[in-house]
Amino acid sequence: MARFLIVEARFYGHLNDMLIDGAKTALKDAGHDADVITVPGALEVPGAIAMAAESGQYDGFVAIGVVIRGETYHFEIVAGESARALMALTMDGIAIGNGILTTENEEQALVRADPAQKNKGGEAAQAAIRLLELREEFA
Numbered sequence: 151m152a153r154f155l156i157v158e159a160r161f162y163g164h165l166n167d168m169l170i171d172g173a174k175t176a177l178k179d180a181g182h183d184a185d186v187i188t189v190p191g192a193l194e195v196p197g198a199i200a201m202a203a204e205s206g207q208y209d210g211f212v213a214i215g216v217v218i219r220g221e222t223y224h225f226e227i228v229a230g231e232s233a234r235a236l237m238a239l240t241m242d243g244i245a246i247g248n249g250i251l252t253t254e255n256e257e258q259a260l261v262r263a264d265p266a267q268k269n270k271g272g273e274a275a276q277a278a279i280r281l282l283e284l285r286e287e288f289a
């Protein structure tokens with residue numbers, strides 16, 4: 151059993167609840183534990199994961215959130231920089247699955263958040279599980 155931390159950027163609560171449900175189910179089905187912490191937005195997720203990884207309290211991480219395009223360039227910053235920072239942490243050997251949705255509208259996000267549809271939360275959890283398996287295989 152491994153210990154996973156789900157770090158959620160709680161910008162759209164109802165969508166996050168579905169993403170977290172999918173992630174928790176995937177982790178439980180694989181026999182792993184999961185805690186959940188909340189940060190304000192997607193830009194805070196990588197930093198929170200970096201801090202938690204440094205603590206040594208968790209084996210793997212799932213990033214959860216929803217970034218929906220608005221009127222300004224801020225979408226590109228939030229979506230792009232959160233993904234880039236998460237990828238940089240992954241390249242440092244931290245097992246992270248990225249379940250931060252980046253969509254044009256809420257309808258697209260709903261389809262992807264719903265565990266009964268595209269289940270991107272579960273998909274992100276499975277990615278984190280696989281990376282942890284690989285890290286242990288290559289250790």
Ligand SMILES: Nc1c(NC[C@H](O)[C@H](O)[C@H](O)CO)[nH]c(=O)[nH]c1=O
Binds near residue numbers: 159217218219228
């Ligand atoms: N617009 C969205 C944000 N924006 C907030 C940023 O992520 C960040 O919390 C703020 O800039 C303070 O540093 N975050 C989301 O997760 N989703 C959005 O749609």
Ligand SMILES: CC(=O)[C@@H](O)COP(=O)(O)O
Binds near residue numbers: 217219220223224226
């Ligand atoms: C992704 C965002 O930052 C977005 O929700 C903010 O909307 P806006 O660009 O209209 O300020």
